[in-house]
Amino acid sequence: PWFGGNDGKDLVGDTETLRQMLEGFKGFDKSDDFGDVSSLEGFDVYAKPPGQEMKDAAAFEDRSALIDMIHEIYYAYLRQCVIDGHLTFGVVATFAFVVLYSDPQARESFKTRYLIVDEFQDTNTNQMMISLMLLKEPNLCVVGDWKQGIYGFRFVTIENITRFEDRISDLRKFLNDDTVRVSVHPGDIMRFPLMENYRSSQLVIDRAYESLTIPATTSEPLDKDAVRKDITYITSSRDEIGDNTGFQCVQCESQDAEIEEVLRRILDYVESGNYTVVKDKENRRPRYGDIAVLCRTSAVCRKIFDACQEHGIPAFLQGDVSVMATRYGKMLLAWLRYISNDKDMWGIVPILADLGYSESEIERLRSYKNDTADEPILVELREFKTRLRAKRRRITELISDIFSYYGWDNDITQAITTILSSSHRNSLMTISDLIRIIESDIETDAKYDVDGLPLSNAVIIQTLHKSKGLEYPFVIIPCIDQNSYPSTGGDKSVFRFSDLTGIRCSRTIIYFGNEKKIGSSWR
Template sequence: MEDYLQSLNEQQLAAVRYDGGPSLVIAGAGSGKTRVLTNKIAYLIANGYDPRRILALTFTNKAAREMRERIAQLVGEELSARLWMGTFHSMFLKILHFNSDRIGFNSNFTIYDTSDTKSAIKQILKDLELDVKDYPVNSVMSVISSAKNSLISPDDYLADSDIQRRDYYAKRPRLGEIYKGYWARCRNSNAMDFDDILFYTNILFRDNPDVLEKYQNFFQYILVDEYQDTNFSQHLVVQQLSRVHNKVCVVGDDAQSIYSFRGADIQNILRLKTYYPGLETFKLEQNYRSTQTILNVANSLIEKNRNQIPKRIFSMNAVGERIPVVKAMTDYEESFIVANKIVEMKMLESGSYNDFAILYRTNAQSRLLEECLRKRNVPYRIYGGLSFYQRKEIKDALCYFRMSVNPNDDEALRRIINYPARGIGEKTVLKVRAAAMEWSVSMWDVICEPQRFGLELNSGTARKLNGFREMIQAYIDLDTDGKDAFQVATMIYATSKILSSLYSDNTPENISRQENLSELLNAVQQFVDEVREKGESDVSMTDFLSVVQLATDQDSGDDDDDSPRVTLMTVHAAKGLEFRNVIIVGVEDEMFPSMHSSNSLAEVEEERRLLYVAITRAQEHCLITYATSRYINGQTHPCMPSRFLKDIDSALLELPRNPNTWAAPSQNDFEPRVRTRIVPRQQKPEGFVPVRKAVAEAAPSSSGGDIDGLRVGARINHLRFGDGTVTKIEKEPDVKITVDFDNMGIKVLLLKFAKFKIIG
């Protein structure tokens, strides 16, 4: 046996050495799939296959690079360099360049990136006299991408009555025209976008049998990584190319199929045997990453999915401890518990912050976690994204907040003067800026008195600038009148349309922006509540912005700093990674599974797979947390633990030692509760008639706690801080109580603003 095969286990070795036809390697989490792929390619080369006739397809350049490096270590760089190895797009782009004349392109065609595509679609919308508010560019791009990945041409799109009916009811009946216009623009420009690469490859093979036959004969062996992530066009092109030699090996794990929003179709791997009748299946079930208990939890969860290839991953590592399920009273308490737990575990294990990862379902959840980690001086990094206050939509909203307290802030004004779009173009902004510089005043001064500063405008532009001035002035007046930060923020959300303008576009990226903006409103409300409970009167927008600035300054450290840090990321971003200690937060219904993904069995099963991916990132310790209440759009709403927790064998979960802290979900926790999603109303800024109403709706609704029955030693449940014991009561001049909270430490609260109930 070749030396490099000695390290493989029995299942891995069988998969590597099989050469009898098509094969499927089901690679469970942490089972060494990359080792199998690289060793199989080395084995094929060692057994006479020409590396130039081996096609190996991956989803990322990083994966292709790492595989090539490993293969080079096994067979040498010269042979490794000859492989047709790379991403789907890079490999088939080569084929298109060789055969561009067959599909009506010159060989020097260019590839549009995302910004090129956006620019082209914006121009098409303008040509068709369509409003971007009715046809959001990102949403249009998503529709076109989905059509191409399904191999639907513009003519097919327009001829499909079901598609036309769907677009009609979505109030976007002209999507087909936009698609056709974009298609024509690309053709006329001798250009393709990334989706076109696979689209035209399939067209090339369909319309040119001689070209297809050439490549079918040329590629003796085809290997595909992460097959569960393939879409229809990728699946079809592999199927077409493998028909002559029938030598194809696909590696993947249906239990880790979590990218349907990108077009991935789990059926490609589940039904592979129908496409390759002689398919041989190998299951890699030995996990080299996690403890057996962590794997038992993952197995217990995923076995509840109906649509799956049965498998049961196991480990030769230690059995490991049961997984604690931590019940927090609030989302704030949850984040505080997580921060404290990390500090505690690091001290006990003498470990590194690099050993910890916090996984969440949505980007918006990072805000409270970041805040509590900062308070405990725990360094952290946001993997694959920006910290909360660095995100574009948050910066946009903060600029509105800044304008309400300092309208002379030119940087803030320039950022939001035409966001959301209100018809104030760049030329107008430059005119305003030039006048401000000439007179050494702020841009706001010029907008307020354009004639005084010699700003010449046509009537339409003057009207738009005046509408902007009235809107900002209304916010200034609220702040001047002493309204608190939450009241001002609510008014800004209601009338500026920074949130409502996002509702028409339901792409995953846009939904994330909506969630982030809602979380910012939560931050403002929590700030107001906390300051009031301390007995302080200053809860203005200026005070909130001061707190945010401190947080932003801490976030803007050296990005290249490689010092140990806790990693924060979404579960989607965590796929393929591993950490010694993993904490999964917000495991609640409508959060996990997401409220956007609970309409069908297929969606719920993908959410279950997502939690499976989260759990199997952990090597030694895994912790699951949930909250029984959470701020949503500035209001507190009850939450119930995720239905997925009921899927897990309770014997594998750590039962509570302290019922107020380490609580496993009881049966009552799973009883449905009414939970309403509050969405700020869309209101027009003209005239600002709704100002008083919006402010009134944002006024504090609680009159605070009741002193009746309150005594030293009493147990209370606080809306934000959870359970605690009253240790002191002061009655002059205003009643204050000192409470030792179970998880939040000692707090001094002003009774008339404190939101709690006595529980014992």
């Protein structure tokens, strides 16, 4: 019964509300991805407006087979996580919920009189239910700020704090559906607004409030009065800052120009003598370590970090990085391909291109037989490949030799070596398997936690999510570009879920007589 909640009914979504909303749907355009077909399952796809039967079919679609499939996949995933010892925070939280939900003795033994949860805007439904089942008395204290809720992609819900009373009532009813799991009654709920800010200047606070009433898009309906009504206005307690504060916006013509501007600003803060850091009621000149550059994506973090290194600015990169998609990962992939198969053009070609050879030169070199050509570069690569092949069973040494060939030794190369060496140690993997790992990580944009060695006086470069809860005298946020803040990419997942629509699959099989293909689902 815990899968999906409400005996799985929550996974279907609010079909009645969805059906009512579809009354306002005007129909599909020719630009929608249905191929050249005009009729699907007997419905006119481009009818304006769509017929009532088509709307019913979309809202009340039978998704029992889809939900059963996802249940089996999820169960298999959890089982494999246990077998592999790969217990992420989310998996552990799921098991904690299952234990408390199904075992009365466990619930009783872990119950407490007082429970405090900080950063409550970052909790999800599962964590809130765990909190309720742990209460012996109605003493639950939660601290949070809905305006700081930035983890929606992790299924966090700010409604846990904005609709606190309703959420407690609904979840208590759900948990006690067949037996008493939450014994306490909510009682009177007291709110204590926190009115003072001990971190920022009043100027920065005021700019933050202004941002809450800026529409995300030109078409977004925004009730500014309603937003302001839900806000608790705070004031700064940092009187010692005085006039040593500022807020500036700079517009650049390209991302390269933005990165150049970031470097210029860093040097200006540190070297111009025009700025002051106020700390412990004392004034001093800024240092590199006082500056943080916060980016939306790890890719931009890496570009700025590389630019800092190129210009001799000390910097420390913190955060998750798509290590296999870097130059280091791609060149390692090329060498592994070259070692595995001399004829693989995706091996030798990237190696030669990275060494600076033109397309015509590469074609000329590829025309030779690799085992007889006496071109110096081919002889060098062939001899190095022979040495590497002798280390096929010593994967860590092989990877290190490839990186040493280029003189690379940094946080990214060390992370790649650790990831692949660990995979190789724990199984009988071949080089072909390592190739597939790298290719899969590039395709899925897999990210790994990579922390360089922090310097005592270095610019901190990290993603916005990594910076949450931290504070710096100088903060630079680059690449606040159109379609980036907020992102307009949308959810590209094949399977999607929301409280309204439930679980849906965005792809379907489209039939053309005896032929068929996978296309967009009209539902």
